[in-house]
Every structure is written in structure tokens, then in C-alpha cells.
Amino acid sequence: MAALCKVVSGVGSRIRLPSSRLLGSTSSGSSGRDRPAAERPKSGFAAALDLQSELQRNAEDSRFPPGQAETFASMLRRSPLIQMGPAKDRIVFGTIFHVVQDDLYIDFGGKFHCVCRRPVKGETLRRGSRVRLRLQDLELTARFLGASSDTTLLEAKAALLAPLEGSHGRESQG
Amino acid sequence: MATRTLTKGLLGLRQSRTLFVGQSCGGLHFSTAASVEVSPPQADSISEEVLKKPDFFHLSELFSLKDLFNARVHLGHKKGCRHRFMEPYLYGCRLDQDIIDLDQTMEHLQLALNVTAHVAYRGGVILFISRRRQFGHLVEATAKSCGEYAHTRYWQGGILTNANIQYGPDVRLPDLIVFLSTLNNVFQQHVAIRDAAKLAIPTVGVVDSNCNPNLITYPIPGNDDTPAAVELYCDLFKATIIRAKDKRKQLELVHRPSTPSAKRS
Numbered sequence: 001m002a003a004l005c006k007v008v009s010g011v012g013s014r015i016r017l018p019s020s021r022l023l024g025s026t027s028s029g030s031s032g033r034d035r036p037a038a039e040r041p042k043s044g045f046a047a048a049l050d051l052q053s054e055l056q057r058n059a060e061d062s063r064f065p066p067g068q069a070e071t072f073a074s075m076l077r078r079s080p081l082i083q084m085g086p087a088k089d090r091i092v093f094g095t096i097f098h099v100v101q102d103d104l105y106i107d108f109g110g111k112f113h114c115v116c117r118r119p120v121k122g123e124t125l126r127r128g129s130r131v132r133l134r135l136q137d138l139e140l141t142a143r144f145l146g147a148s149s150d151t152t153l154l155e156a157k158a159a160l161l162a163p164l165e166g167s168h169g170r171e172s173q174g
Numbered sequence: 175m176a177t178r179t180l181t182k183g184l185l186g187l188r189q190s191r192t193l194f195v196g197q198s199c200g201g202l203h204f205s206t207a208a209s210v211e212v213s214p215p216q217a218d219s220i221s222e223e224v225l226k227k228p229d230f231f232h233l234s235e236l237f238s239l240k241d242l243f244n245a246r247v248h249l250g251h252k253k254g255c256r257h258r259f260m261e262p263y264l265y266g267c268r269l270d271q272d273i274i275d276l277d278q279t280m281e282h283l284q285l286a287l288n289v290t291a292h293v294a295y296r297g298g299v300i301l302f303i304s305r306r307r308q309f310g311h312l313v314e315a316t317a318k319s320c321g322e323y324a325h326t327r328y329w330q331g332g333i334l335t336n337a338n339i340q341y342g343p344d345v346r347l348p349d350l351i352v353f354l355s356t357l358n359n360v361f362q363q364h365v366a367i368r369d370a371a372k373l374a375i376p377t378v379g380v381v382d383s384n385c386n387p388n389l390i391t392y393p394i395p396g397n398d399d400t401p402a403a404v405e406l407y408c409d410l411f412k413a414t415i416i417r418a419k420d421k422r423k424q425l426e427l428v429h430r431p432s433t434p435s436a437k438r439s
């Protein structure tokens with residue numbers, strides 16, 4: 001309980017636990033309460049938390065100097081789409097945003113959505129469900145004979161995977 | 175109140191005096207009531223005050239680079255679908271997918287929203303067009319909520335060019351056409367782009383990497399396929415138009431408290 005009181009005061013919480021007075025150890029008793037919370041030396045979890053948050057803040061500040069917004073180039077470079085690399089056989093999470101009987105329209109953060117057939121044990125899947133996908137292609141395009149530009153289907157291709165918590169589900173082709 | 179109207183009248187007389195200087199007789203100047211109304215100062219301030227600042231409606235605070243990025247506006251089609259005239263607007267191509275340069279998009283979006291705001295401020299008719307069936311309802315709802323018009327169905331050939339015969343004489347055509355997607359359902363350029371150019375109607379359009387930006391007056395290079403991006407555009411246009419109309423009402427109340435505003439029927 002004494003450690004808990006120190007953590008609460010270290011994080012800068014304004015709520016004073018009334019029980020701390022009763023349950024506080026004798027070492028952090030009256031002498032501790034006389035000094036303000038900021039001057040008390042922190043140890044343990046509180047000290048570690050302060051150190052880590054300061055390091056993180058310094059890292060953020062050095063990356064983006066104050067007054068200068070992040071550039072498009074750096075946003076693009078750090079985006080998950082670019083960091084992912086080629087989309088073939090990558091596992092991503094998607095959300096179902098539309099259902100038409102057995103067809104599930106899933107948005108995984110790319111330009112297009114993918115359409116997957118409902119798996120055999122997929123009665124629980126509905127709008128808003130989070131699913132796992134194995135991507136095949138971000139956009140289904142092909143250049144047909146005699147055409148000047150590619151024909152696009154305005155869809156991505158992915159295979160629906162079994163949910164993580166269930167055991168050995170069946171895969172359904174997209 | 176009486177002194178204000180008196181000074182307004184005197185100012186009007188002073189202006190008309192300079193115009194009718196040749197017709198003075200014996201130092202007396204006559205002016206009819208009509209000439210006083212020709213250019214009252216308060217009408218100038220309503221229509222000319224907005225043109226003095228580059229961003230009168232503060233539209234740059236409506237969107238940021240981060241908002242565009244999170245709405246996936248920078249994602250284009252595959253390399254094979256690229257239109258030759260979109261190459262200046264592209265940042266590059268990553269694993270065969272074109273990436274649109276959002277720095278250019280920011281500038282173009284600012285220009286386009288500014289034009290939309292000014293047209294709405296002056297009581298112009300704005301028409302939203304999109305043939306994407308996925309976003310048809312969204313576009314119609316956006317147009318309805320800001321008091322403007324939308325056309326998201328099959329475009330009959332003479333809607334603009336044959337309007338006087340199809341809709342009757344003296345029909346008012348739109349003053350600005352906003353395309354949320356410039357392609358029709360068979361991936362050809364929408365007929366309204368060519369017709370608007372024929373009739374000298376300015377157009378604002380979101381052009382993806384497979385679209386032709388040539389005939390569009392204010393193109394906005396950006397994604398037109400993802401729901402997040404289209405919702406962002408709709409929200410931005412709606413906010414712009416509502417802001418411009420509110421500003422108009424506000425300035426009319428300030429400058430012309432007694433006369434009713436000339437609203438379009």
C-alpha cells in the first residue's frame with residue numbers, strides 16, 4: 001500500500017487517498033507528509049515511469065522540432081502500408097463494414113476493400129467484426145488485349161483466416 | 175439610425191454628383207432616387223471586402239496534411255491504370271501503386287475550397303456530381319444538408335446543353351459543379367465535364383491517378399475510391415459552403431440591417 005501511495009503521488013494525481021494516512025508505513029508517516037510530494041525522492045516504479053516518459057518525450061521532440069509539422073515524406077515512410085512491403089501473403093487485420101448474405105466486405109486499411117465468402121463456422125461474423133486476412137493483392141488489375149490502360153475491379157484480394165482465439169478454423173478464399 | 179441613413183444618402187448623392195457634373199444648372203444638382211441606389215457603399219463592402227484577403231473564410235483550418243493522410247487520400251491506382259496527365263501530381267510509385275503528392279493536393283484543395291466558398295457566398299448554385307454508386311447516398315445527403323444540389327444518377331445527354339428545352343425556358347444552370355469522382359461507371363470521363371467546359375461553368379473535381387484533369391478548372395489530385403477519403407471531401411465541402419453562407423448572412427445583417435437580403439428563389 002505504501003508503494004501504491006508513492007506511485008499515485010509520483011504520477012501527479014490530485015486525488016488524495018484518504019486511506020493512505022491510515023495504512024502508510026511509519027517511515028513515510030508524519031515526516032513524509034510534511035514535505036510536498038514533488039520533493040520526495042522517487043524510487044521503484046515511479047522513478048522508472050518518469051525516466052521512460054522523459055526519454056520518449058525527448059525522442060519525439062528531436063524527431064519533430066516544435067513549430068514544424070511532420071512532412072508528407074516522413075509520414076509516408078513511417079506508414080504501415082509502406083513498412084509492410086509487398087502485399088503478397090501478408091497477415092493483416094480488417095473490419096467488416098458490409099454484409100450481403102454470404103459475402104463479407106472487409107476493409108483492412110488499403111485503398112480498396114476485399115470481399116470474402118463467409119466461412120462455414122462464421123455465423124458470428126457481422127458488421128464491425130474484426131477478422132484476420134492473408135493479403136494476395138491490393139488491387140485486382142489486368143491489361144487486356146487491345147486496351148490502352150489496365151482494367152481494374154476496384155477490389156483487393158485476400159483470404160480470410162481463422163480467428164486467433166479459436167482452434168484450427170477453416171480458411172475461406174477471397 | 176436616422177443620422178446613419180442621412181449620411182448614407184449624402185454619400186450616395188456625392189457619388190452621383192461626380193457622374194452628373196455635366197448636367198448641373200446654376201449650381202443646383204438634381205439626382206433621381208434610382209441613381210442614388212446604383213452604387214451604395216454597403217453593397218460594395220459585402221461583395222468586395224471578401225476579395226481583399228486570400229483566405230477570407232479561413233478554410234486552411236478545416237483540413238491538415240495529417241487528416242488527408244489518415245483518410246488515405248494519397249493512395250492511387252496501380253501503375254498500369256495511370257493517366258499520362260496525372261504524372262505531375264504523383265509523388266511516386268511504390269510496388270506498382272501510384273502515390274499522389276499530398277503537398278500539391280493541399281494547395282489544390284485550398285484553391286478549390288476557396289472558390290466553392292466564394293460561389294456559395296454570392297448565392298451561386300452548386301451541383302455535386304458523382305457516378306459512384308457506393309457513395310451516391312452520401313453525396314446526395316451532403317448536398318441536401320448544405321442546401322445545394324446533387325446529381326448521382328444516369329446523366330442524360332442534354333441536361334446542361336439542352337436545358338432550355340428539357341426543363342423549360344429561363345432555367346438557371348449551376349454556377350459551379352463539384353465532381354466527387356470524374357469517371358462514370360464504364361471508366362470514361364463524365365459527360366458533364368465536357369458540357370460544363372462548353373457552357374463556361376467552372377468545375378471542381380477530385381481526380382484520381384486514372385482520371386484526366388485537363389478540362390477541370392480546379393482539380394484536386396486525390397483518392398476517390400476509399401469511403402474515408404470521400405467522406406472527408408464531403409465534410410470539407412459541406413463545412414465550406416455552410417461557413418460561406420453564414421458569413422454572408424452575418425455581413426448582410428451588419429451592413430444592411432433594414433433592407434431584406436436578395437436571396438435566390
